[in-house]
Amino acid sequence: MDNQKNPDLTKALRKAKRRQSVKMILISVVTVLVLLPAGYVLCNKLSERHSNELNDFLFVRNAIAEPNVSIDSQVLVNSSPIGGSVVSNRSKNIAGYVVPWDTLTNHYTMFRSKFDYNEMHGGWHITKENLYFYNRQTKQLLAQFYHPNIKNYYDGWSEEDDIDLPQDLQKMSGDTAEVSEVALSFDQPYLWSEVKKQFPDDVNVVWLYLLSDDTLDESSGPQGTEVLGFQAYNRETEDLTTSFEGFLKNLEHYNGGKNQPMIGDFIKNYEGFLEKNHKKTFDEVEILGVMITGQNKHLKKLEKLPFVRTSSIGVTAEMSPYIIPEKQGE
Numbered sequence: 391m392d393n394q395k396n397p398d399l400t401k402a403l404r405k406a407k408r409r410q411s412v413k414m415i416l417i418s419v420v421t422v423l424v425l426l427p428a429g430y431v432l433c434n435k436l437s438e439r440h441s442n443e444l445n446d447f448l449f450v451r452n453a454i455a456e457p458n459v460s461i462d463s464q465v466l467v468n469s470s471p472i473g474g475s476v477v478s479n480r481s482k483n484i485a486g487y488v489v490p491w492d493t494l495t496n497h498y499t500m501f502r503s504k505f506d507y508n509e510m511h512g513g514w515h516i517t518k519e520n521l522y523f524y525n526r527q528t529k530q531l532l533a534q535f536y537h538p539n540i541k542n543y544y545d546g547w548s549e550e551d552d553i554d555l556p557q558d559l560q561k562m563s564g565d566t567a568e569v570s571e572v573a574l575s576f577d578q579p580y581l582w583s584e585v586k587k588q589f590p591d592d593v594n595v596v597w598l599y600l601l602s603d604d605t606l607d608e609s610s611g612p613q614g615t616e617v618l619g620f621q622a623y624n625r626e627t628e629d630l631t632t633s634f635e636g637f638l639k640n641l642e643h644y645n646g647g648k649n650q651p652m653i654g655d656f657i658k659n660y661e662g663f664l665e666k667n668h669k670k671t672f673d674e675v676e677i678l679g680v681m682i683t684g685q686n687k688h689l690k691k692l693e694k695l696p697f698v699r700t701s702s703i704g705v706t707a708e709m710s711p712y713i714i715p716e717k718q719g720e
Contacts, residue, residue, distance in 0.1 A: 433471035433472060433500050434471040436500035436501070437469070437470070437471055437472065437473055437474065437498065437499065437500045440473075440498040440499065440500065440501075440502060440503040441466060441469065441474060441476065441498050441503070443498075443503050444476050444496055444498050444503035444504075444505065445464065445466075445476055446643075447503070447505065447644075448461070448464060448476060448478055448494075448496065448505075449461065449464070450640050450643050450644050451644065452478075452480075453620065453621070453636070453637075453640050454618050454619065454620060454637055454640045454641060454644060455616050455617065455618050455644075456480075457533065457535075457573065457596075457597040457599070457617070457619065457681045458482050458483065458571055458596050458597050458621070458681050458683070458704070459480050459481075459482060459491055460480060460481050460482065460483060461478055461479070461480055462479045462480060462481050463478070463479045464476060464477070464478045464479075465477055467495075471500065472499060472500055473497065473498055473499035473500060474497070474498060475495050475496065475497050475498070476495070476496050476497075476498065477493065477494070477495050478493065478494040478495075478496075479493050480492055480493070480494065482571065482704075482705050483596075483683070484569045484570065484571050484683050484705055484706070484707050485569040485594055485683045485684050485685065485715045485716055485717075486569075486713060486714065486715050486716030487569050487707040487709075487710075487713055487715070489530075489705055489707050490528060491525065491528065491530065491705075492509070492525055492526075492527040492528055493527065494506070494509055494510070495509075507614075508526075509526060509527070511614045512524055512525055512526060512532040513525075513526050514611075514612050516544060516611070521544070521554070521555070521556060522556070523612075530704070530705050531703055531704050531705060531706070532704060533571055533572060533573035533681065533702045533703060533704030533705075534556070534573055534700075534702040535573050535575050535599045535602065535617045535678070535679050535702070536555060536575040536679075536699060536700050536702075537575075537602050537603075537604045537678060538575070538576060538577055538578050538579065538678060538699060539604040540604055540606070540608055542608070542609045543555055543608045543609070544608065544609065544610075544611060544612075555699070555700045556700050556701060556702045556703070557693075557700065557701055558572065558701050558702055558703035559572060559689060559690065559692060559693035559701040560693050560701075562686055562689060562690050562693070562703070563686065563690070564686055564687040564689075564690035564691075565687070566686050567708065567709040568685070568686045568706050568707065568708055568709060569683065569684065569685050569686070569706070569707050569709060569715055570683065570684070570686055570689060570703060570704070570705070570706040570707075571596070571681060571682070571683045571703075571704040571705050571706075572681070572682050572683075572689055572701050572702065572703055572704065573599075573679060573680075573681050573700075573701070573702040573704060574679050574680050574681070574682060574692075574695070574698045574700070574701050575599070575678065575679040575698070575699045575700045575701075575702070576677070576678055576679050576697050576698060576699060577697055577698070577699040578697075579676035579677065579678055580676060580677055580697060581673065581674070581675075581676060581677070582598075582630065582672065582673070582675075582677055583673060585677070585680075585697060588692075588695055588697075589680075589682065589692070590688070590691070591717060592684060592685070592688040592717060593682050593683075593684040593688050593689060593692065594682060594683045594684055594716075594717065595622050595680050595681075595682055596621065596622055596681050596682065596683050597619055597620070597621055597622060597680065597681035598619045598620055598622055598630075598677055598679075598680055599617060599618075599619045599677065599678045599679035599680065599681070600618055600619045600620070600637070600663075600675065600677060600678060601618050601619075601660060601663050601678065602615050602616060602617045602618060602678075603615045603616070618641070618660065619637070620633050620634065620636065620637040620640075621633065622680075630672050631671060631672040631673075633672075634671075634672040634675065638664065638667070638668060641660060641663075641664060642664065681704075684715070684717075685709070685715050686706075
């Protein structure tokens with residue numbers, strides 16, 4: 391009633407209310423304009439952190455846990471402030487013959503990075519007649535290492551027949567024009583000085599197997615344990631010493647990746663290795679196996695090495711007159 395009697399007061403109240411509304415709108419707009427760029431920058435920083443973390447992890451894992459696998463390219467795809475993917479294109483070098491291996495796609499968000507172990511671990515085929523592993527994408531044969539301390543591999547897989555571990559060098563024909571890679575697992579740990587002279591110059595020793603988890607029960611089937619070692623660019627002790635030092639550093643970095651799925655479970659078995667060997671030189675470190683490449687006619691000659699427990703064939707490529715098989719150190 392008082393407002394009706396005083397139109398000036400009513401008009402002033404309405405004007406003040408409009409001003410207040412405009413003021414609140416302006417504050418909201420300014421707040422949004424400030425928070426949006428700040429939020430964009432924050433999300434971008436978080437995503438960048440996890441993409442770098444995933445990128446580094448993939449390189450380190452390749453260096454120590456992927457025998458004779460090379461990363462040809464590794465790039466970010468569909469990158470945005472909320473996440474993206476890291477795509478790795480990989481190959482193998484079989485005595486100078488570069489063959490496709492696989493393409494991995496791993497994802498990250500602004501909250502975490504995720505590593506796809508399912509793609510990394512190969513498939514396997516075990517029957518009474520056959521035992522072999524393969525790359526899930528390319529279906530190329532995947533060479534396997536076997537720890538000397540694990541005596542019973544896959545014996546419980548078949549109730550009727552024991553599963554024989556691979557002796558693929560015995561099956562290999564030395565008459566075919568092919569180059570191959572073969573994983574040789576030793577019957578016990580050896581120093582490099584004890585076995586290196588057994589490998590002739592026409593065979594390339596490309597990867598050294600140093601450790602894996604020997605506490606797993608492999609009798610009922612493959613447990614997907616990681617095999618760790620390092621690339622051997624030549625067999626000279628001086629160069630292998632440098633490579634071994636790099637392996638120890640990478641293993642420590644790998645140990646720091648416990649936020650990655652499954653790493654925390656696997657890595658606890660390797661901490662003892664670091665503690666035992668971090669002050670040793672390469673000459674004092676025991677080796678569990680090697681991966682070799684070369685022409686089949688040269689590899690075949692190694693089938694009777696007395697210290698080799700198993701020989702597991704990997705990638706094989708037909709020779710071409712346009713590509714000369716390469717020897718280590720040339």
